[in-house]
Amino acid sequence: MLLQLNNVFKTFGGIVAINNLSFEVRNNQILGLIGPNGAGKTTVFNCITGIYKPEKGTIYFDGKNITGLKPHVISKLGIARTFQTIRLFPSMSVAENIMAGRHTKCRQTWFDSLIRTPKYFKDEKENWLKIKYYIDLLKLSEYTTSIVSSLPYGLQRKVEIARALASEPKLLILDEPAAGLNNKETQELVDLIYQIKAMGITILLIEHDMDMMMSLAEYIIVMNFGEKIAEGIPSEIQSNPQVIEAYLGSE
């Protein structure tokens, strides 16, 4: 088991955003989290990554209790994410943005970089090789020096995934990665997610594109009003009356 949520509870003012939610993510699984708008999906991701601290419950990652730890500590432990609304450094280049994702991997101290110790050069070389690897993986090589804000939306999404991968996470969390993508870009994203799985990385995914979710996810958790209303393999979820009801009721 890589990730485990036990009775996680989180409110905002009077609103119960997550109500005693428990679920598990197995090693190297592609797990989908679905539910109508406002169900609490992004809040779950924000609790896992340390942006919010749950008021009750625990979150275990890779055998460690990470409940309430700071985001940079959780990121160092091996969780990387992308955001529902793209968050990049808009005035920086593609390469610089991906480099920013590697800061958790740098072992050099200020002293190493000040007097340029052998460790500094070894680290720099390793960093550039890795960044080049993720640039190639995401097919971004012709945009390496492009300023991110000048790129179309679909490419910015790719830069965000490259940046997340650059920290070499055990768990990659994607919040609606297909939102705003066209059909061809969505198909590329599906292929990419399979490639990421083949690299041994575990994937936790929120997605409103049901065709994509049903073909990609190995197991699905369904939320509504902060609660888990169903879980199972895609075929079970598709025929679950409570799930159908939740979606019809939200339209």
Ligand SMILES: Nc1ncnc2c1ncn2[C@@H]1O[C@H](COP(=O)(O)OP(=O)(O)OP(=O)(O)O)[C@@H](O)[C@H]1O
């Ligand atoms: N920072 C916040 N302050 C106040 N309320 C919040 C905050 N973040 C989320 N909420 C509320 O918590 C509930 C769950 O929101 P959340 O964003 O987790 O839903 P979601 O399932 O990701 O929805 P969507 O599919 O629209 O992205 C909503 O009622 C939302 O308004």
Ligand SMILES: [Mg+2]
């Ligand atoms: Mg959301």
